[in-house]
Amino acid sequence: VVADITRDGKCKYVVDVAVEKLGGSLTTLVNNAGVLSGGAMGSPSVGMENYDFNMNTNTRAPFEMMIHAIPFLKVTAKDGLGASVVNVSSVNGKQAFPGCVSYCMSKAAIDQLTRCASVDLAADGIRVNSVNPGVIETNIHKTSGLSDDDYAKFLQRSRDETHPISKSLGRVGQPEEVGDLISFLVSDKTKFLTGETIAIDGGRQNLGAR
Numbered sequence: 174v175v176a177d178i179t180r181d182g183k184c185k186y187v188v189d190v191a192v193e194k195l196g197g198s199l200t201t202l203v204n205n206a207g208v209l210s211g212g213a214m215g216s217p218s219v220g221m222e223n224y225d226f227n228m229n230t231n232t233r234a235p236f237e238m239m240i241h242a243i244p245f246l247k248v249t250a251k252d253g254l255g256a257s258v259v260n261v262s263s264v265n266g267k268q269a270f271p272g273c274v275s276y277c278m279s280k281a282a283i284d285q286l287t288r289c290a291s292v293d294l295a296a297d298g299i300r301v302n303s304v305n306p307g308v309i310e311t312n313i314h315k316t317s318g319l320s321d322d323d324y325a326k327f328l329q330r331s332r333d334e335t336h337p338i339s340k341s342l343g344r345v346g347q348p349e350e351v352g353d354l355i356s357f358l359v360s361d362k363t364k365f366l367t368g369e370t371i372a373i374d375g376g377r378q379n380l381g382a383r
Contacts, residue, residue, distance in 0.1 A: 178206055179229040184237040192245055199245035200254060201359045204235035204283075205261045209313050211273045224275045231279035235260055236286060243299070250298030257359040258294075260287050260303040261351070262370060264378045267305055280305075284370045291368030300367040302358050307374025309346040342375035 174190045176183040192199050208230045212219035239258060246256035265273065266280030284303055291301040314324050328345055354373050357363060372378050 178234040178238065184234060185241045188238065188241040188245070198249055198254075199242055200249050200256060202238060202242040202246065202258045203261070203355055203359075204238055204259070206234060207231055207261060207263075207313065208316070209273065209276050211276065211318075213272045214274045219274060224278075227275045227279040228282075231276070232282045232286070235283060239286075239290065243294070243297075246299050247297050255361060255364060256297075256299045258290070258299065258301040259355050259358050260301070261355075262287070262303040262305045264305050264307045264372055264374050267370065267372065267378055287370055288368050295367060300358075300364070302363075302367060303370045304351060304354050304358070305370050305372045305374070306346060306351050307372070307377045309348060309351060311348055341377045341380060344375065346373060346375060 174187050174194075176187050178184050178187060188199070208227060210223050210226045212223050242258070246258070250256040260283050262283040263276075263280040265277040266282075266284045270277055284305070287301050287303040294301060308328070310328065314327065319327065351373055354371065358366070358371075
């Protein structure tokens with residue numbers, strides 16, 4: 174299913190098509206769409222356009238996806254099959270980072286959505302958790318405007334033994350590692366776990382801002 178989930182009606186469209194393709198039921202919702210537009214508070218690049226760009230995809234769309242998915246997830250949970258939502262947040266939602274104020278806000282909001290929704294949906298048997306990746310080798314930084322050279326330097330900092338962040342696991346993460354955590358969270362092995370925001374960053378958030 175391909176859609177721009179920031180457009181009116183598209184979140185419902187995605188859920189409806191997914192349910193149809195899955196035979197009328199829905200077990201899991203993973204909110205993985207995300208964008209990054211950087212900028213420091215007080216800089217010319219940060220205004221309402223920057224705010225809306227980050228918030229519409231990173232916060233509003235997952236909120237709306239949940240609204241449309243929950244009725245189907247309730248049926249699944251009632252049938253005893255287990256129902257789960259996983260929001261893909263960021264370590265930027267857990268602590269302050271310079272130069273990306275509205276992005277950090279959008280991810281902090283997702284973490285709070287995860288916690289609040291987990292409380293609201295517990296009685297329905299729907300679990301809600303989030304994963305909070307650190308630096309993962311994807312295209313998000315390139316699509317945010319970072320050049321190939323600057324992106325390569327950014328990744329190298331994660332491997333540089335002279336940089337404080339090397340005191341963590343000293344490398345960047347891979348998408349498959351985030352996927353493995355998501356698969357674990359939607360499995361029966363975590364059926365007593367809900368409302369958690371789990372960092373997957375090689376221990377980097379314990380070392381402060383990058």
